[in-house]
Amino acid sequence: MERATLDCFVASLLATTWRAGGRIVNERKDDLLERLFALKASGTTVRTEILAGVTTYLTMAYIIFVNPAILSQAGMDFGAVFVATCLAAAAGSLIMGLYANYPVALAPGMGLNAYFAYTVVPQFGGDWRLALGCVFASGVLFLGLSLSPLREWLVNAIPRSLKYGIGAGIGFFLAMIGLQNAGIVIDHPATLVTLGDVGATSALLAMAGFVALVALYYRRVPGAIMLIILGVTLAAVLLGLQPLEGIADMPPSLAPTFLQFDIRGAFEMGFVTIVFVFLLVDLLDTTGTLVSAGQRAGLTDAEGKLPRLRKAMTADSSATIIGAALGTSTTTAYIESTAGIETGGRTGLMTVTVALLFVLSLFLAPLADTVPLYATAPALVLIACLMARALGDIDWGDVTETVPAVVTALAIPLTFSIASGIGLGVISYAAIKLLAGRFGDLNWAVGIIAAAFAIKLALQ
Incomplete structure (x- = not known):
């Protein structure tokens, strides 16, 4: 009886110790998270931040399918770019979350990847x-700007109407690529472009996917873009249009793209304009995303300024440098982060969650390799439509503002070059x-940029 009593006492003591130990571990974990992210001060919880991170990941995970598909058309190894995309997104989001404590995730940017593959x-x-090499150099310059007052000066030097025109033009550029990938728009010797075979099964799947995507987006379905990409891919596999390469496996080798950038060679071939475009678009995109996300998250102060903006910019520029070293185009802040913010995300813990999910995505390489180009077309066209909203912010009552913005928006897709479009717009x-x-609307920075582009266009 005494033995049984002793056993019960020992069991009870062990159970109590286990529970106490668990509480200590949880308390230490909570203390660590509180020190890192100031959750209480931000009015949020660990559960809310993780849920917001999952939501953000679902809205931007399409990039693991789209980015390798685009960059592989430039001759890069698909599997290596897939790994580079996941790792660049994870690294950038991790830095943003831990260093800047911002609820803004990063990944290789749409538009810049198309400029990289189809123009540069x-x-x-x-x-x-x-x-x-140009992407790496632009990241280094961006980092330098982020640590200096020149960052704000450069952003303010670009006229607001041209910023809107650049955003819309990049959107139209993506739309053109998406429509080409779907076979809906093809080249023509007389009219340059014409309608493709819209009766082809691949084109029909792309069009059906686009309509369904818009409906899901309207209903605010989390991960709508990724769902449609996977849905069109599944339909293609079932119809025998696309072989199933698999779903999950060990990640492919990163060796084909890791540290393969060539800066010296780029210098020799004259890369100033290209680096400037990478830098300018990334700077404008990041600034706009941080301001928009910061306002929605309630991070702005009484004067409307964002705290820790220098840290956030430093995180973005560092991610571009890391991404170039890994083997992908410019890594930038994603406006899709606002989906997580709407769910309640307020701190970098949300962004760290996104980073961990991108690491887990490394094992989805076979699935990414299965996705056909026309399955990504609905995403590209929808993103284009969303980016075209920037034209609505132009002052349409002032023709001196409207015309250059529209010239920029039209020139980017029609010249198939973001650089040429920006150049014509600024000129x-x-x-x-x-x-x-x-004369009062001009500043010397715009004059220098316009003159530089004019000389470049005249000499090419």
Whole structure:
């Protein structure tokens, strides 16, 4: 009896110790998270932040399918780019979460990846290593700007109307690529472009996917883009249009793209304009995303300024440098982070959650390899439509603002070059303002940029 009593006492003591130990571990974990992310001060909890992170991941995970599909068309190894995409997104989001404590996730940016693959690489004779060198250099310059007052000066130097035109133009650029990937738009010797075979099964799947995607997006279904990409891919596999490469496996090798950037060669071929475009678009995109996300998260102070903005910019520029080293185009802040913010995300813990999910995505390489180009077309066209909303913010009552913005928006897709579109837009802005007598609207930075682009276009 005494033995049984002793056993019961020991069991009770062990159970109590186990529970106490568990509480201590949990308390230490909670203390660590509180020190890192200031959850209580932000009015949030660990559960809310993790849920917000999952929501954000679902809204932006399409990039693990789309980015390798785009960059592989520039001659890069699909599997290596897939790994680089996941790791760049994970690293960038981790830095943003731990260093800046911002609820803003990062990944290789749409638009810049298309510029990389369809403009920069062909300009370098198909050598994507030179293009990666430009991305790396732009990241280093961005980092320097992030640590200096020049960052704000450069952002403010670009006229607001041109910013809107650039955003819309990049959207139209993505739309053109998406429609081409679906076979809906094809080249024509007389009219340059014409309608493709819309009766083809692949085109029908892409169009059906786009309509369904818009409906899901309207209903605010989490992960709508990824669901449609997977849905179209599944339909293609079932119809025998696409072989199933698998779903999960060990990650492919990163070796084909790791540290393959060539800066010296890019210098020799004259890369100033390309680096400037990478830098400018990333800077504008990141600034706009941080401001928008910060306002929705309630991070702005009484003057409307964002705290720790320098840290956030440093995190973004560092992610671009890391991404180029891994083997992907510019890594930037994602506006899809607002989906997590709407769910309640307020701190970097949300972003760290996104980073961990991108690490787990490394094992989905076979699934990514199964996705056909036309399955990503609905995502590209929807993103284009959303980016086109920027045109609504232009002052349509002032023709000296409207025309340069529209010129920029049209020139980017029609020249199939973000750089050429920006150049024509800035040149037209400066020329129109001068001839209209609106000298006060110009600053010397715009004049220098316009002159530089004019010389470049005249000499090419």
